[in-house]
Amino acid sequence: MDALELLKTRRSITAPFLGAPGPDQVQLDDILTIASRVPDHGKLAPWRFIVFQGEARLAAGEALAVLYQRRNPEADAKRIEEERGRLARAPLVIGVVSRAAPHPKIPEFEQLLSAGNAAMLAVMAAHALGFAAHWVTEWISYDAEAGRILGLREGEKFVGFVHVGTPTVPPADRPRPDLADIVDYWQPTPGAG
Template identity: 60%
Template sequence: MNDMSNAKTASRIDALTLLKTRKSPKIFDLASPGPSPAELAEMLAIASRVPDHGKLAPWRFVVFEGEARERAGEAIAAVFAQDHPEADADRVAIERTRLSRAPLVVGVVSRAGPHVKIPEWEQTLSGAAACTLLVLAAHALGYAATWLTEWYAYDPRTRAALGLAENERFIGLVHIGTLGRPQEDRPRPALSDIVTRF
């Protein structure tokens, strides 16, 4: 086997190991440190390398880090308190910390819309693929990532407060940090249950 074949085999094994070992940790098990600016830039560059019919880039990224996580949490808590005036301070505090549980959160935003050739559904799926590559890139760089959408991702008031236009939607909020403790893998479906042949 020549050097090129050896390198290709090693790369393939590393890629397969990466894909087989990615897990979504519990949000409270994501700790500091988070990615450096250079690592984050690399993750986002990788996340943008997705199938994208028509080269529309029908998605974008919103980075929540540092004190911006707390400011975003205040906006989320304000909407929650408005809708739940009976909620006590502890319950509102839970909402305030939605985006500060991990060192970094990246909102993946879909800006899919009507197009003469490209179905909106395909544009949305391209954004979902960006979420997937983002969590894989985090794992490849030694971090852990959890892709969440919670109530505030669907509320137009919180979306606006977090910088989204009226026609934009969160595909996911990817929480990224260092794994605080080992995670057990969850059961995966048997191929016999999910694969058919036509």
Template identity: 60%
Template sequence: MSTRYPDALTLLRTRRSPKLLDMSGPGPKPAEVDEMLAIASRVPDHGKLTPWRFIVFEGEARSRAGEVIAQAFLADNPDAEPERVAIERARLTHAPTVIAVVSVARPHAKIPEWEQTLSAAAATLLVVAANALGYSATWLTQWYSYDARVRAALGLSPDERFIGFVHVGTPANPPEDRPRPALTDIVTRF
């Protein structure tokens, strides 16, 4: 019989994502961020291609990235209200640490790009790693994840894509649970 990890099962059963506006500090220490990223790097990876990478935004880097987002928004919405521009500028500032998961899928003779993208999505396991270290985490994609100008300005090559941004911190309020699907609605047995 294999080893059971009851603490891990409890974590997986009870993990919740807080609302972004409920996120605050303290955030993880650098060694804890490294630990989360090491855990996230242990996802299935057919062919050992490492079809993902991470970008860590902390401190002022969150505001600099927010300025990139705000400028792209303003280019498309030159008449936007200042309050709305401020929302765009603050996108990465609610949690003390934001980690972008980037898909680095490439053409390969045996491993389809789709499979590589799924491996990159699995690297968002860092959400669970953050919870295991006592933090809360929320995985978000917003319009700027898909904007070529933002991707380029944040250091992505034309063939890379954001899987999402994982916001890590401490919730100001306990996260609310949401209704979960009944297994009878989502499971069939062949």
């Protein structure tokens, strides 16, 4: 498949519909290497990856379930089980972490965008390898205690989790915006400064 066709055919398939097999170690290394090839003003690498695979997905989910149950003692067993399986819905989950920090020349916003680009390139690399991916945030991306459980360091934030696996359902497109609704062509304003 050529590059343009690859870009045109990428579709998210939600994590519950991503089954085995997932990427092997060589494929995972390719995904992470490609995800690292993003615009990075100042060569700061203001992102990193936390990989959840195999039994680690289950252990992380168990820790999240304990946290959720402690905070929500009224939660029913079904809800706790959902938390337990949060990182086990796909064979591989890549936590994409922003390490954006104050810098004398590079705004934190640019650093955050670089991390977002790393997540999107991970999605595209998975697609190029014949897998499907689902980039989500969910509550665990915004919760400091969940972040610590999942391996965040001081000052870091998740930009999301990229779930990767083999699709168990066919990809379906969704309505996309009409270009006329989202594209403006700038023109100088007559008489403006």
